[in-house]
Amino acid sequence: MENQNPEGSDPKIHIQPPRWADRLLEWFIAPHLLEFIQGDLHEAFYHTAASAGVQAARREYLWEVMHCLTPFFYKRKPFTTYPRPSMTAMLQSYLTTARRNLAKNKLYTSINVFGLALGMACTLLIGMWVADELSYNRFLAGAADVYLVRINGTNRNTGEIGTAEITPAPLQEAISKDVPEVAAATKINPWMELLVKVGEKGAKEKGYYASDAFFDVFDLPALHGNPRAALSQTNQIIITGKMADKYFPNTEALGKTIQLNNEKFYVVGAVLKDLPAASTLRFDWIVNWKEQEQPWQKTWGNSSFLTYVRLRPNTSAARAEATMKGIFPRYTDKENTSVPILQPITDVYLYADYKMGKPVGGRIEYVRVFSLVAGFILLIACINFMNLATARSATRAKEVGVRKVVGAFRSALIGQFLCESILTSMLAVVLAVGTVWITLPVFNELFAKKLALDLSDPALWAATLILTLITGLLAGSYPALFLSSLKPIKILKGRLQFGSGPALFRRTLVTFQFCLSIFLIVGMLTVGKQMQYLRTKHLGLDRDNVVYVPLEGNVASGPKMEAFRQEIMRQPAVVSATVTGMLPINIQATSGDLSWPGKDPNLETTVTAMTVGPDFIRTMNIRLVDGRDFRAGSLADSSAYLINEATARLMGVSNPVGKEIKFWKGNGRVIGVMKDFHMSSLHQAITPLVVTYIPENSSYLLIKTRQGKTEEALAALKKVTRDFNPDYPFTYHFLDEEYESLYRSEQQVNTLVNYFGILAILISCLGLFGLAAFTAEQRTKEIGVRKVLGASASNIVGLLSSDFMKLVVIALVLASPLAWWALSTWLDTFAYRTGLSWWIFAVSGVVATSIALLTVSFQAIKAAWVNPVTSLRSE
Amino acid sequence: MKRTVLGELEELVLLVVAASTEQVYGVPVMQQLKVHTGRDFSIGAVHTTLYRLEEKGFLSSSVGGATSERGGRRKRLFAITAAGAQALAEIRGMREGLWQEIPAEKLKLLGL
Numbered sequence: 001m002e003n004q005n006p007e008g009s010d011p012k013i014h015i016q017p018p019r020w021a022d023r024l025l026e027w028f029i030a031p032h033l034l035e036f037i038q039g040d041l042h043e044a045f046y047h048t049a050a051s052a053g054v055q056a057a058r059r060e061y062l063w064e065v066m067h068c069l070t071p072f073f074y075k076r077k078p079f080t081t082y083p084r085p086s087m088t089a090m091l092q093s094y095l096t097t098a099r100r101n102l103a104k105n106k107l108y109t110s111i112n113v114f115g116l117a118l119g120m121a122c123t124l125l126i127g128m129w130v131a132d133e134l135s136y137n138r139f140l141a142g143a144a145d146v147y148l149v150r151i152n153g154t155n156r157n158t159g160e161i162g163t164a165e166i167t168p169a170p171l172q173e174a175i176s177k178d179v180p181e182v183a184a185a186t187k188i189n190p191w192m193e194l195l196v197k198v199g200e201k202g203a204k205e206k207g208y209y210a211s212d213a214f215f216d217v218f219d220l221p222a223l224h225g226n227p228r229a230a231l232s233q234t235n236q237i238i239i240t241g242k243m244a245d246k247y248f249p250n251t252e253a254l255g256k257t258i259q260l261n262n263e264k265f266y267v268v269g270a271v272l273k274d275l276p277a278a279s280t281l282r283f284d285w286i287v288n289w290k291e292q293e294q295p296w297q298k299t300w301g302n303s304s305f306l307t308y309v310r311l312r313p314n315t316s317a318a319r320a321e322a323t324m325k326g327i328f329p330r331y332t333d334k335e336n337t338s339v340p341i342l343q344p345i346t347d348v349y350l351y352a353d354y355k356m357g358k359p360v361g362g363r364i365e366y367v368r369v370f371s372l373v374a375g376f377i378l379l380i381a382c383i384n385f386m387n388l389a390t391a392r393s394a395t396r397a398k399e400v401g402v403r404k405v406v407g408a409f410r411s412a413l414i415g416q417f418l419c420e421s422i423l424t425s426m427l428a429v430v431l432a433v434g435t436v437w438i439t440l441p442v443f444n445e446l447f448a449k450k451l452a453l454d455l456s457d458p459a460l461w462a463a464t465l466i467l468t469l470i471t472g473l474l475a476g477s478y479p480a481l482f483l484s485s486l487k488p489i490k491i492l493k494g495r496l497q498f499g500s501g502p503a504l505f506r507r508t509l510v511t512f513q514f515c516l517s518i519f520l521i522v523g524m525l526t527v528g529k530q531m532q533y534l535r536t537k538h539l540g541l542d543r544d545n546v547v548y549v550p551l552e553g554n555v556a557s558g559p560k561m562e563a564f565r566q567e568i569m570r571q572p573a574v575v576s577a578t579v580t581g582m583l584p585i586n587i588q589a590t591s592g593d594l595s596w597p598g599k600d601p602n603l604e605t606t607v608t609a610m611t612v613g614p615d616f617i618r619t620m621n622i623r624l625v626d627g628r629d630f631r632a633g634s635l636a637d638s639s640a641y642l643i644n645e646a647t648a649r650l651m652g653v654s655n656p657v658g659k660e661i662k663f664w665k666g667n668g669r670v671i672g673v674m675k676d677f678h679m680s681s682l683h684q685a686i687t688p689l690v691v692t693y694i695p696e697n698s699s700y701l702l703i704k705t706r707q708g709k710t711e712e713a714l715a716a717l718k719k720v721t722r723d724f725n726p727d728y729p730f731t732y733h734f735l736d737e738e739y740e741s742l743y744r745s746e747q748q749v750n751t752l753v754n755y756f757g758i759l760a761i762l763i764s765c766l767g768l769f770g771l772a773a774f775t776a777e778q779r780t781k782e783i784g785v786r787k788v789l790g791a792s793a794s795n796i797v798g799l800l801s802s803d804f805m806k807l808v809v810i811a812l813v814l815a816s817p818l819a820w821w822a823l824s825t826w827l828d829t830f831a832y833r834t835g836l837s838w839w840i841f842a843v844s845g846v847v848a849t850s851i852a853l854l855t856v857s858f859q860a861i862k863a864a865w866v867n868p869v870t871s872l873r874s875e
Numbered sequence: 876m877k878r879t880v881l882g883e884l885e886e887l888v889l890l891v892v893a894a895s896t897e898q899v900y901g902v903p904v905m906q907q908l909k910v911h912t913g914r915d916f917s918i919g920a921v922h923t924t925l926y927r928l929e930e931k932g933f934l935s936s937s938v939g940g941a942t943s944e945r946g947g948r949r950k951r952l953f954a955i956t957a958a959g960a961q962a963l964a965e966i967r968g969m970r971e972g973l974w975q976e977i978p979a980e981k982l983k984l985l986g987l
Binding site: 041047 | 900901902905917918919920922923926941942944945946948949950951
């Protein structure tokens with residue numbers, strides 16, 4: 001409207017100071033001064049115009065403007081020179097408010113920060129562990145084209161497909177010759193740990209005998225020399241930088257001589273860069289395959305080696321597999337069902353378990369489980385934050401109301417609450433990184449890892465930042481969205497009735513939290529129970545009080561070996577001793593050579609096989625169902641066999657002792673039937689086993705010592721070994737320790753689950769503690785009134801605790817079936833396992849309930865003991 | 876108390892502010908100065924002086940109402956502070972002291 005314009009009806013509107021002079025003024029004068037000086041100038045202009053005319057006024061105006069062109073008017077205020085980014089003031093205000101709020105409620109803040117820090121520390125640790133697990137073999141150049149060859153064999157009796165990692169040696173030549181998709185193929189004998197000697201220095205070192213194309217498949221970087229050229233020579237050895245530093249400190253290793261196994265000398269032909277820890281290849285030296293090749297290795301019937309291939313870049317694994325299909329029928333017999341399959345080298349570590357010829361899992365399951373656990377723990381910590389925020393929403397609601405009345409938008413309130421939670425999570429992340437820093441050495445020791453907190457790694461920073469933001473946003477989402485939506489009029493009139501919504505939400509969260517905790521407790525107990533079962537299960541052979549030493553040097557074979565064994569048997573602390581090709585607790589060789597007169601030609605007879613010397617049954621304390629042990633020096637035993645009950649069942653013979661069978665030593669008789677014993681980890685079922693008497697083929701001497709005389713036995717063992725084998729350092733191992741190492745990953749899972757389970761419960765309790773403290777504080781008056789009216793302290797404790805107890809019970813009911821399902825699935829990976837008993841759930845329930853009760857009742861008792869006078873006087 | 880040196884214009888402006896009973900801002904100060912001294916002062920010079928005095932703590936300012944003849948622009952209104960009044964009193968005392976020291980005969984000779 002016209003008259004609302006201050007200049008609208010004023011005739012002076014047409015008389016104006018010169019435009020350009022005004023513009024000059026506006027450009028020249030500092031903004032904070034402009035309005036006032038220009039106003040004054042205009043006022044003076046109109047005065048003059050009215051009294052002396054427009055012309056004079058214009059002239060005077062110009063004159064005045066000129067007078068203003070001084071440095072005083074030009075100088076800008078400092079902060080206006082550098083304009084601040086928009087919203088700085090707003091963010092600053094958020095930060096200030098957040099800081100004040102956090103400082104005001106120290107108990108809640110510290111519960112929040114501490115809980116979040118614990119959760120984040122777990123997440124960071126597990127995250128680092130997961131990243132390390134996933135990085136296995138990715139360091140290899142061109143890893144995408146490298147594959148491990150596995151063999152799928154169909155059992156003709158049952159139709160089951162078994163997948164083997166070990167392959168027969170001729171497979172590599174066949175693949176190189178027949179499969180055009182393969183650029184290079186190599187095989188290794190990976191089970192070697194030989195005595196390495198340089199001058200006086202000597203120790204056992206792990207290494208591979210590898211065929212020619214090894215470095216074409218694995219393009220490993222060399223520090224010195226040419227590894228390809230070195231491997232093509234049979235008199236050269238390739239070593240790692242670590243070994244070079246150990247045996248040739250401060251000198252060039254190249255061209256130096258190394259003695260292997262106290263026999264042959266090799267010239268160092270190349271030094272490789274050390275392999276990273278995240279590698280399935282583990283060796284310190286490599287020597288040409290031919291240096292260890294024996295006639296039996298050229299047969300298709302014996303598998304003991306690993307075969308790797310590198311494919312040509314323009315082909316695919318599926319195509320190569322299709323070409324490989326015909327290899328076994330072509331080279332062995334037509335009926336052979338074995339099919340080579342390829343597994344990407346980057347999957348070898350994580351997907352080692354095959355079912356029906358397809359990878360179904362392996363360590364990846366643990367990676368998944370722990371990622372999940374990390375997520376759970378973080379979630380529990382976030383729930384704490386949300387819970388406390390909702391609980392305190394009544395207090396915060398007033399603040400929200402006032403803010404809204406004075407004009408805060410909802411978005412501003414959301415910003416403020418998120419700012420608060422992000423600030424909390426930033427505090428927490430600093431604590432968390434510190435915690436990780438401190439606990440990392442312990443963690444590394446427990447899990448045999450070499451993780452490091454590399455602060456120069458941008459990925460770590462990015463991960464931490466993302467973690468902080470996600471946690472902050474997640475934890476702050478509920479208060480931000482819920483509280484900011486409240487209607488100010490209701491809040492300020494005091495008519496704000498929180499419906500059952502927030503309370504229900506809070507209860508749901510607490511229940512959920514305890515579901516997770518109970519789940520983890522059940523997990524802890526079950527994994528622990530299974531581990532206990534594995535550790536104590538009677539295997540069918542003795543593993544306690546059994547020591548073994550490797551057979552090497554002078555006593556590696558021949559009459560000296562038997563003399564050595566005899567000498568050890570003579571020691572008073574020794575019960576018995578035997579020699580074996582493999583450790584009977586982990587027999588990893590199969591053979592398809594078994595046959596017997598009248599065998600159904602279609603019957604699949606792949607059996608587990610091992611070679612032993614005399615007194616095997618006696619030393620290992622295996623029960624014989626029938627027949628006898630191998631006898632030392634008995635000529636009749638040179639072509640005799642021991643079988644287990646599973647083999648007897650396979651043959652379908654009720655009384656196999658004395659029956660003739662054909663195996664590694666040709667035709668021979670079965671002299672004994674062993675009661676089935678476990679010959680590898682309890683993940684695997686017991687399979688048919690044939691034990692052949694070939695003492696020359698032995699790698700280990702197993703010694704059963706007298707109960708409680710281990711010390712004496714070891715001392716005697718050391719003395720005898722020194723006498724017989726002075727060139728080798730004396731080493732020994734306990735069979736039960738070796739057995740436990742079969743379950744290393746289960747052991748680690750057990751430890752991880754225990755630690756993180758306890759942490760999860762701790763964090764849950766922290767939240768519960770805060771919640772209980774808050775409830776008690778809210779109900780101070782009510783408690784006071786109740787006490788005045790005669791309620792006892794126990795009444796009040798019960799009153800305050802029962803609310804929370806209900807939730808824990810609901811959580812127990814909800815979590816149990818879930819935990820039951822998840823853990824039965826895990827237990828199913830063991831062929832032999834304990835059951836899930838009802839007491840596990842009962843114990844979990846009791847533990848969870850009592851922990852919750854302890855947490856809550858601490859607050860409840862505190863509240864109940866307060867003198868009602870004090871509580872009623874409050875406010 | 877540390878004596879602050881005031882320039883002539885500064886002293887005049889301070890006196891004008893002290894004397895004024897109306898709203899004090901650039902234009903009236905300039906008009907008063909003209910009335911009392913007969914000299915033309917530019918608005919720029921007046922403003923500069925006002926701000927200087929404010930910086931020295933002798934004046935305080937606030938933002939005041941707008942009028943149509945100013946194109947809706949607000950005024951910066953000035954008021955004398957206690958320190959300003961004190962400074963004026965000191966200058967006056969100093970001047971009076973100096974007057975007192977002029978001998979009576981000399982005053983007569985000078986025709987005063």
